[in-house]
Amino acid sequence: VDPAPRAPAPPAGPSRRLFVSRVVGGAAAAAAVGTVGYGTYGVLRGPGVKRVTVPLARLPRAAHGFRIAVVTDVHLGPVLGRGFAQKVVDTVNSTQPDLIAVVGDLVDGSVKDLGPAAAPLAQLRARHGSFFVTGNHEYFSGAEQWVREVRRLGLNPLENARTELPHFDLAGVNDIAGEREGEGPDYVKALGDRDRGRACVLLAHQPVQIHDAVDHGVDLQLSGHTHGGQLWPGNLVAGAANPTVSGLERYGDTQLYVSRGAGAWGPPTRVGAPSDITVIELASREA
Incomplete structure (x- = not known):
C-alpha cells in the first residue's frame, strides 16, 4: 500500500522571510565593512614596492640596470599627513634608486597648510637626484607655490623641461590641468630640440599624454x-578615461608605465588596487 501523500509545508511566514533577509543583509554589510577596513589599512600602512624591468632600444650598455623609483599620487592632506610622507620617503630610500621621479598629485592643499606634511621629502636620496612634475591636483592647490616648495626641499621640478643624464634624457611636462592657467604641457619646449639618437624617459602625470609622447x-x-582604479566604481571611470589604468603597455615605439600610486584620494581606501612605489629597472639590448 502506498503511503499517504505528505502534506505540503506551509509557506514561510513574514517573520521567517524577514529573518532570512536580515541575515543575508547583515552578512553583506559585514563583508563590505571588512573589505573597506582592509583597504583602509592597506593605504595607511604605506605603499609596497613593485619592480618592473623595461628594455629600451636606444639605451646604451653603460646604463643597463639603471633604477628609477616612481612615486605618484601621494595625496598628502588632512588624513595622509607627515607620518605618511615619512613612510613613503623611507620606502623609496630603501630601494636605493639611481633616480627618483615624483610624478604629480603630491598634495591636496596649500603650502601654508601642508608644508610641514611634505617636509620629509627633503630626505629623498638618489645618485642622480629627485625630479618632480605637476599633477592635476597641484593646480587645485597652488601649483606655482608647490613648485617653489619642492625645489626648496631639494627636488628638481621639470616644468616642460629636459635634463641630459649621462646615458639618456629625462624630460618632464606640466599636467593638462595647467592649461587653464596658461601653464599646460609644452612638448616642443621639453623635447623639440633633443638628440633623437639618445633614449628618452618622460615624466607626465596623466596616461592620456602618451599620444604626444609617441609623436615626439x-x-x-x-x-x-x-x-x-582605487575602488569600485572608480575602476570603471579610470578605464573609460585612460588608455592604460596600471602597468606597462606599448604604444608604437613608446612604452607607457602607469603606477597605481602611493596614497589615495577621497576615502583613504583601496580595493583591488593596492598602492605601490614602482622601481623601474632600465635594460639595454646591448647588455
Whole structure:
C-alpha cells in the first residue's frame, strides 16, 4: 500500500522571510565593512614596492640596470599627513634608486597648510637626484607655490623641461590641468630640440599624454593619475578615461608605465588596487 501523500509545508511566514533577509543583509554589510577596513589599512600602512624591468632600444650598455623609483599620487592632506610622507620617503630610500621621479598629485592643499606634511621629502636620496612634475591636483592647490616648495626641499621640478643624464634624457611636462592657467604641457619646449639618437624617459602625470609622447619619439613615459582604479566604481571611470589604468603597455615605439600610486584620494581606501612605489629597472639590448 502506498503511503499517504505528505502534506505540503506551509509557506514561510513574514517573520521567517524577514529573518532570512536580515541575515543575508547583515552578512553583506559585514563583508563590505571588512573589505573597506582592509583597504583602509592597506593605504595607511604605506605603499609596497613593485619592480618592473623595461628594455629600451636606444639605451646604451653603460646604463643597463639603471633604477628609477616612481612615486605618484601621494595625496598628502588632512588624513595622509607627515607620518605618511615619512613612510613613503623611507620606502623609496630603501630601494636605493639611481633616480627618483615624483610624478604629480603630491598634495591636496596649500603650502601654508601642508608644508610641514611634505617636509620629509627633503630626505629623498638618489645618485642622480629627485625630479618632480605637476599633477592635476597641484593646480587645485597652488601649483606655482608647490613648485617653489619642492625645489626648496631639494627636488628638481621639470616644468616642460629636459635634463641630459649621462646615458639618456629625462624630460618632464606640466599636467593638462595647467592649461587653464596658461601653464599646460609644452612638448616642443621639453623635447623639440633633443638628440633623437639618445633614449628618452618622460615624466607626465596623466596616461592620456602618451599620444604626444609617441609623436615626439619618447622611449618611455612614466605616469600615475589613475590609482589603478582605487575602488569600485572608480575602476570603471579610470578605464573609460585612460588608455592604460596600471602597468606597462606599448604604444608604437613608446612604452607607457602607469603606477597605481602611493596614497589615495577621497576615502583613504583601496580595493583591488593596492598602492605601490614602482622601481623601474632600465635594460639595454646591448647588455
